[in-house]
Amino acid sequence: RKEVEQDPGPFNVPEGATVAFNCTYSNSASQSFFWYRQDCRKEPKLLMSVYSSGNEDGRFTAQLNRASQYISLLIRDSKLSDSATYLCVVTLNTGNQFYFGTGTSLTVIP
Amino acid sequence: DADVTQTPRNRITKTGKRIMLECSQTKGHDRMYWYRQDPGLGLRLIYYSFDVKDINKGEISDGYSVSRQAQAKFSLSLESAIPNQTALYFCATSGLWGNTGELFFGEGSRLTVL
Numbered sequence: 001r002k003e004v005e006q007d008p009g010p011f012n013v014p015e016g017a018t019v020a021f022n023c024t025y026s027n028s029a030s031q032s033f034f035w036y037r038q039d040c041r042k043e044p045k046l047l048m049s050v051y052s053s054g055n056e057d058g059r060f061t062a063q064l065n066r067a068s069q070y071i072s073l074l075i076r077d078s079k080l081s082d083s084a085t086y087l088c089v090v091t092l093n094t095g096n097q098f099y100f101g102t103g104t105s106l107t108v109i110p
Numbered sequence: 111d112a113d114v115t116q117t118p119r120n121r122i123t124k125t126g127k128r129i130m131l132e133c134s135q136t137k138g139h140d141r142m143y144w145y146r147q148d149p150g151l152g153l154r155l156i157y158y159s160f161d162v163k164d165i166n167k168g169e170i171s172d173g174y175s176v177s178r179q180a181q182a183k184f185s186l187s188l189e190s191a192i193p194n195q196t197a198l199y200f201c202a203t204s205g206l207w208g209n210t211g212e213l214f215f216g217e218g219s220r221l222t223v224l
Contacts, residue, residue, distance in 0.1 A: 008150070034212075036213075041218075042218075043200060043215035043217050043218055044153070044200075044215055045215070046212045046213070089213075097155060097168070098143075098155075098213055100152045100153040100154075102150060102151060
């Protein structure tokens with residue numbers, strides 16, 4: 001079983017829409033959680049960390065549900081520039097390795 | 111200049127050839143990683159190193175070897191390349207645990223094995 005699973009999409013949404021991505025992780029010992037963004041043919045870059053209490057950064061909100069072992073990313077008021085692949089990333093409590101989901105593709109349509 | 115630099119950025123080679131991908135970083139991080147990315151499979155860890163004398167196998171180390179020549183340099187070798195090693199390879203660094211845990215990636219090395 002994969003450590004991290006994501007719906008690959010693609011998600012095609014109009015500008016201004018709200019879109020949500022979910023990610024599940026298999027290991028209850030997972031400690032830290034992140035969302036990374038990857039533009040086409042580019043390297044992944046950290047979008048935001050995910051905290052137990054949930055956190056918000058502008059139009060982006062991340063949530064963690066430890067009981068159900070999933071994390072989510074909500075994007076409000078989608079912009080064309082939000083088009084990218086969003087990667088869910090999890091680390092175990094050993095802190096040694098980062099486990100990546102396969103990514104969810106988002107295209108925001110004018 | 112990029113904080114994490116990979117060379118070459120693109121390489122086409124033939125089956126059986128030896129290939130080295132190089133990574134250097136100016137972030138002063140101790141931890142360095144090599145990943146490969148394939149469509150539909152995401153990023154998979156090949157090797158990682160937490161300091162110059164530390165080398166650890168990742169999820170898919172078979173067919174690869176690494177060398178940590180200095181804190182700032184971590185190279186990946188394919189001793190005898192095969193077509194299923196065609197992929198996009200990323201080097202990454204991170205600081206000591208207890209920071210954000212953020213990974214910083216190089217721009218990637220696209221390898222094609224014919």
